[in-house]
């Protein structure tokens with residue numbers, strides 16, 4: 001399905017010297033044929049403006065991404081992304097592998113700070129506060145953002161301690177508060193009934209799907225403003241996937257969710273808005289119904305329907 | 310290759326046959342020899358370990374078993390009695406052979422023919438104060454008579470080693486009774502416990518009560534000396550303190566005399582109890598009951614009684630202090646010293662090593678310097694241990710220890726307190742020695758903590774240290790325990806550096822006791838490894854000490870195994886806790 005966007009294009013693209021705003025288009029030698037004017041323009045590194053639907057302007061935005069660029073060393077992973085994320089809604093990020101979805105997601109809570117070679121430019125704001133402002137306290141910022149990773153990553157401790165981890169690191173000692181938050185979060189992640197009798201068991205003994213829901217419980221325990229989900233269902237079976245999708249449905253409204261997915265059905269079922277990325281650029285962004293039923297760009301339609309050529 | 314590359318080879322036949330042949334002949338291709346080679350290597354290693362353990366067990370376990378006593382009459386008229394200690398065969402010199410009387414010569418010649426030599430046996434004859442030797446060889450060709458005397462006793466004494474003899478008379482409370490061995494020995498045995506109890510009481514009085522009095526006098530003197538150092542010798546305060554010390558000394562003096570009188574009374578009383586033994590050669594000797602640790606007639610013992618002796622000796626070995634220049638008695642102080650030193654070492658090295666590994670792995674920016682440090686640490690593991698001993702002596706004892714004495718124990722100088730070998734310096738030296746053993750596995754364990762866990766923690770808003778403390782360290786705990794296990798094993802078995810920094814042949818006081826401050830890290834201590842060396846090579850009665858070498862070795866191995874099993878058990882528990890079902 002996403003065959004065409006694999007390594008060759010990317011590798012060739014990454015080799016482009018000083019990619020940012022380079023005026024001369026790189027040679028197209030050996031590049032696989034990419035249909036569509038937009039893809040060609042992107043591959044040729046030509047200036048290109050994302051197609052953002054008008055419907056977004058009416059929303060209240062929890063997260064604003066403005067002209068955001070990111071480099072891993074010399075290779076550029078994100079190109080001037082401008083993308084407002086609506087409050088209380090589910091926004092899906094789709095696009096071929098390696099297009100920078102995870103990178104964008106990890107930029108929101110500054111997980112990319114952990115990688116030495118990363119350099120960024122541009123602006124991101126969480127409820128009006130600049131994320132990359134020089135004085136910004138990263139630790140405090142991350143506490144306002146919940147993140148669930150592609151692979152479940154429970155901590156080597158009990159289920160209970162996993163869920164209340166963010167409270168623990170804030171120094172919360174009150175047993176009642178901890179127990180309340182634990183129950184509420186586990187219920188929120190619809191895991192409570194399965195684990196309520198063994199909260200003190202090691203979290204590593206849960207099944208993969210349970211672990212992923214535990215990670216969601218952990219993320220919502222801190223009551224974050226934004227929830228970042230990076231392919232939360234990629235390692236799960238259909239039943240667990242369905243549960244997580246139900247969960248996302250339930251969380252919608254109280255949380256603003258930014259979610260990466262490779263599953264078009266999932267994006268169309270669960271999200272309110274969908275952003276299509278390609279080679280580090282935002283291509284088209286709008287209400288999910290519009291993107292799936294009447295996209296403005298032919299390339300988006302091709303990608304969604306699995307026809308790239 | 311060339312064949313294959315040749316244009317149009319005749320259809321398929323030659324190449325195919327070649328390959329078939331090759332498959333059939335090439336042993337290396339199907340790996341059969343490698344299985345044998347690798348399996349063989351493992352087998353040799355296993356066998357070597359088994360042989361080592363077997364030897365130590367074989368030599369070490371029978372040490373406490375009471376063997377029968379043999380009495381032999383030699384051609385020259387001497388009579389020897391003792392326990393069989395060794396046996397070998399040798400070829401008599403022709404002249405010696407020719408000198409033998411007819412009957413025994415024929416016998417000896419036959420033995421040389423069939424067995425390859427005449428048998429000679431080493432007897433542990435004891436009676437050192439009479440004969441000047443503990444062991445005696447007896448050639449079979451010289452023996453004219455042999456028996457197993459029923460009433461020959463083996464007497465284990467406080468001094469001078471064992472005594473072998475038949476009881477002839479007993480003195481109870483100054484009243485002497487002669488008679489047949491059975492009655493005499495019954496009478497003596499009936500008194501033995503009581504006499505020993507008195508002796509024990511006297512010893513306690515001497516060691517503890519008098520020790521405490523001395524400590525009080527010494528303490529007062531030291532306080533006076535401190536005040537002198539502070540205010541000058543001629544100051545009024547010093548004079549006052551000196552007077553106070555003198556008063557304490559005078560008071561203690563009378564107390565001391567009282568206790569001494571009590572001790573003398575006990576000793577006087579015990580002098581009235583003794584037993585007279587007749588040796589195989591007919592000599593008689595009085596032995597006070599007080600100095601007898603254990604005595605029995607081996608040839609009269611049933612199997613269960615023998616077992617009782619075995620258990621009694623073994624428990625003395627484990628629970629008592631050594632006597633007889635370490636060749637007899639127990640090794641309790643050495644066990645105690647070894648365990649305590651090893652534990653203190655672990656307490657020092659584990660946190661230190663873990664911190665160092667944490668910095669190396671978590672904080673230091675990878676680069677040439679970090680690599681160099683890492684290589685240096687790894688190489689530290691290969692430095693001969695005696696080098697650490699020299700360093701410990703030079704640095705800890707002579708520099709740090711001297712400094713500590715100067716600062717805190719000036720009153721005691723010139724007698725060093727910390728400025729000599731001691732428990733603390735030994736533990737520190739071994740901690741240094743085992744540092745790489747802790748750092749390397751810890752670093753590996755830290756590195757193996759999945760990055761996804763760290764990311765998860767950061768994403769929750771944890772700081773770096775919170776992540777390390779709450780996620781990385783617990784998860785790496787089994788690896789850290791592995792490092793600790795290795796360090797324990799290495800540290801408990803190390804001897805060479807200890808000889809320089811505090812292990813001694815005999816330490817009168819344990820480094821942990823009831824007198825404040827309870828743990829005395831400045832004291833010298835006994836150590837099993839050093840003890841083995843000492844009894845094996847430094848003992849004047851080395852033949853008698855030889856079985857003890859193996860027994861002590863056995864004990865040291867058991868101790869190391871025990872410490873390891875304990876640590877492994879803890880590690881397994883931690884693993885279950887922190888790593889889920891992926892054991």
Ligand SMILES: Nc1ncnc2c1ncn2[C@@H]1O[C@H](COP(=O)(O)OP(=O)(O)OP(=O)(O)O)[C@@H](O)[C@H]1O
Pocket residue numbers: 010072077096097098099100101102103104115
């Ligand atoms: N730590 C890193 N160092 C260097 N390059 C990286 C790093 N992480 C990602 N990249 C590169 O950045 C680009 C975007 O990667 P990213 O992980 O964001 O893709 P993605 O859209 O999430 O893909 P997928 O759907 O497969 O998860 C890729 O070309 C990738 O090779």
Ligand SMILES: [Mg+2]
Pocket residue numbers: 101102103230
């Ligand atoms: Mg990804």
